[in-house]
Amino acid sequence: MRFARISRTATVVAAVAMTGALVSPTLAHAAPTTDAPSAEQTIPLPETTPDVDPATLSSLGAFAPALIGSIATRDDDGKVNEGLLAQAQSLADNPSLPPQAGQVWRSLIDFLGEPGKAKAVAAGAVPVAENDVAKKKSDSPNIPTGPRKPRIQQFLYPTIGLGCMAGGGNSVGMALTTAGPQAAPAPGPKRGQAGFVYTSLGTGPAKRGARGLVVTWLNLENGRTGRTVLTANPKINATKGPGTFTGIANTGRGRIVATVSGTVSTVQKGRTVTCGIAPTIGTAII
Template sequence: MTGVYLKRLCIAALLLLPATPAQAAPLLDELGRPAPHILEQLPPPIADFFRGTGGGVPMPENAPHFTQFYWPSLGLGCIEGGNAVASTIAVPGPTEIPLPGAKAGETTFVFTALGTPPAQGRQDMNVHWFNINTLQYGRTELEFHGINPEGPITLSGTAATGHGTVIALAEGAANQCSYLPTAALFEVK
């Protein structure tokens, strides 16, 4: 891991830590999404994205536990008429879904950019992660694994994060469009 990415992970970690516990509690719900009073302040497309009212597919039975990254990522000018809003999730194993799946001690990361065409060619979307319990770290390239073949672009990849608390930073480009970084803190059991 280069010094630049390690520095970004450290900065992301500091941004995730609240100044006081009282400040963090009302900002997020139990899944790490914006709390209802925060959703009221967001533009409708972004608020609808977090509320899940923009359509989509239902969760499968026995769906794996996942952690949504703390804020959406924006791809500025990535879709006709505006910006693409993207979400990244971390799915600790063992799990068969989402593809490519994850064994115990691994995590699958999934990036989806709403309103975009399907994956085309090589992608440059990465998740840089650091396990604060084991001091393991790495970079996981996200690639097309057959999720949403007709769009929106959905990329995924699996990392051997080990068991413990992991901080992750997703950044890069999908379909030659750059997305702003987003971060998450999650537990791999």
């Protein structure tokens, strides 16, 4: 019964809030950089597949629209609506919410309401060597080291691709953001651009030409919003997989919030496997 009451509250908040900037985003096209690296890139992946709690995904799917909607609805001063954030906080604190879902909610609320704190968190998460899910071998010739290593900002939680494996099983999906200027993902975002990467762990390479996976993003500082299609990248995991999809967006500099959703198409055992993913949410400093 408590869960039903919370869901109704979230629906009301979302219905009001989603009339803002996320309703009709424009398709974002970023001009490619000219200094693309010649070698195949290696994007950090976890050594072991992370656990994904279905209850957490379900909870986030039910409540996230209210929180994302609070981003789009500004108050009279043009700032994030504090009243809607307060409602989101009350939902995050509800004991019926799975612990991981509550942590994601609080991370988003902190990011929206405390820019200084958000920058500190992002700064600590960017270097690959310090990221918990990216333990790379320094002697690999295709893995940049030192100042050339990718600087990544992970999405807030992994997700599931339903039926993404050749045998019909689910695949864990992970998404990340890179802030330009840097080389990853190829051809590399420029200053004021964001690079998005989605990896479907355990699958074959991404299907070339597939355009079903989309990142919807919003820049909190300049109000710019857009939709960026993620496609197969011939420089990243293109031969053996796992299926990796990338895109570059002209977000401008500042704090961004993004969601990735849609379908993933990979080539496995000589045939194309297409599946849908549960959306996941990310925050980044560009």
